[in-house]
Amino acid sequence: MEEIPILGLGTWKLWCTCHKKPLVKTACTRSLKALKLDYLDLYLMHWPMGFKSGEADLPMDHNGMIIPSNTDFLDTWEAMENLVATGLVRAIGVSNFNHEQLERILNKPNLRFKPVTNQIECHPYLTQKNLISFCQSRNVSVTAYLPLGGCSGGMHLMEDPTIQTIAQKHRKSAAQILIRFQIQRNVRVIPKSVNPKRILENFQVFDFELSEEDMTDLLGLDRNLRLATFPITENHKDYPFRTEF
Template sequence: MNLTAENHSIALSDGNQIPLLGLGTYGPPQTTPKDTALNCVKHAIDVGYRHFDGALVYFNEHEVGQAIREKIQDGTVKREDIFYCGKLWNTFHPPELVRPALERTLKTLQFDYVDLYIIEMPTAFKPGDTFYPRDEDGKNVYHETDLCATWEALEACKDAGLVKSLGVSNFNRRQLELILNKPGLKHRPVSNQVECHPYFTQPKLLKYCRQNNIVVVGYSPLGTSRDASWVNIKNPPLLEDELLVSIATKHNKNSAQVGLRFNVQRGVVVIPKSFSPQRIMENFQIFDFSLTEDEMKAIEGLNKNIRFVELLMWSDHPEYPFHDDF
C-alpha cells in the first residue's frame, strides 16, 4: 500500500473511499474557547487533512462546517475532496428520530450530505431535549430500541441521498452481527469506530471486521485526555512508552507519529484530535517513513488490552458493549 500525504484513502465496501488519517474535533464544550474548532479545521485543511470526524453532541459542528465551507469558498478544496463523518446520538435511536437528527447535523454544517454517518453508541437513551437524560435521583434514563430498526431508518437516509456511507461506533461483535444478519439488509455497515492504539490493538475485533469488510476507525489512537470523569487515568500515558520513543528516535520522528503510523500501516483509520496547530501538523507527517516488520511486531507486543475510554457510567445499560470479550 503506497500511502502519500496527497492520497492515503482506502476503499469502503460500498465503493466509497475513506482517508486513513483524519482530524477528531471533540473538545469539552464547557472549556473549549469559541472558534477553536473553526480555526483548527481551517489550519488542518491547509496542512493537507481531508477527513474530519465530528458529532452533534460535540456542540461545535457549526464551527467545523463553517471552516470547511470557507476553505471551499477560497478555492483550497472542493466539497467532494472532504470526507465528513457525523454521528447519531443515543437519544435519537427510535426510527422516526433518525432522519431528523441527520437533517439537524446537515443544517448545522450547511451541507447537502455527509460522507459517513454512524451510530455513535449501541446504547439508547430516553428520547427528548436533553442529550444525557437523568431521573430525579440523578440516574441515567435509558431507552429500549431495536438496533435493526435504527439501522433501517439509516438505510432510508442513504437511499434519500443524505449520506454516502453508513457505519457504527463502539459496537462489539454481537452487535455487529445483529446488523449483518438483519433480514432484508440493504446497506452493510462499512466501518466500526472504536478505541484503538498500541496499548489496545483490538486483534480479535480487527480480525472479525476484516473478515466482514468493515473498516476499523481508531479513536484515541494516541491514548486520550486525562479527564478522570470519563477516562481511566490509571493507565500509563501511551506517548511516554519507551519502545515507541526509541523507534521514533530511530526514524527521527516523535512517539505520536509512530503510534499513528502503526495503525495506518495495518489499515486502521486514525482520527487523532488536537487543537494545537503544531501537533495537527506533526500528526499529518506520517507518510514519509514506514515501520519495518519487526517494529510493527514489537509495537503489537505492547498490547495490554486496556481501554482508556471505558464509559463505566453507562455500564449498567443492557447494550453496554464492553462487557463482551470483543
C-alpha cells in the same frame, strides 16, 4: 474571491437519544443544517445503546445511571439506511460496536447497506486484535479513535519507553509512530489536534516504515486498557464492553 459552496463533508454521528426511528432523520437534518451541508459523507451510530429521548443528552436515574430507551439498534440501522436511500448521507457505519453487535447488523434480514466502518478506541494499550480481525474478515473497515491515547489527562501513551525508543530510531515523534502503527494494520486513524504544527506533523507518516519487530513490540504493549468505558451506561442491555471483543 468567489466562495466555493461545500456540499458535503466529513463524518458525523447519531447520538443515543435519537435511536427511535422517526428521530433519526430529524437528528441528521438538524446536523446538516448546523453544518450548512447538503449531505454527509459518512454517518455513524455513535453507540449501540439507545437512551430515553428528550432534553438531556445523558438522561440519568436517581442512581446516576443512564435511562435506556426501548429501542433496538437494528431498527435504528433501518432508519439510517433510509438516509442513504434519500441522499442525505453517502455511507453509514457504527462506532463502539462489539463483534456480536456488528454481526447482528450484518445478519439482519433485508440489509440494504452494510456498515462501512466500525469506529473503535484503538492504540497499543488496547490493540483490539480480535475485533479488527473480525471486522476485516467481514469487509468492514476499522477506524481507530483515541489513537494517541487522548489528551494529557489520558494514559500518557506517547511517553511510553518502547514507543519513545521506536520514535528515536526512526527520527519521528511518538505521535507519528502511533499513527503509522494503525496504517500498517490497515486501520483508518483519526488523530485530533487543534495545533496547526501538530496537524501537519500527523500527516508526515508516509515517508517511513515500521519493521516487523517494531510492530511486534507495539502489539506487545497491549494491556486491554480502555479510556472510553462510559461507566454510567454499564446498566444498559446493549453495553458493548461486557464481551471479550
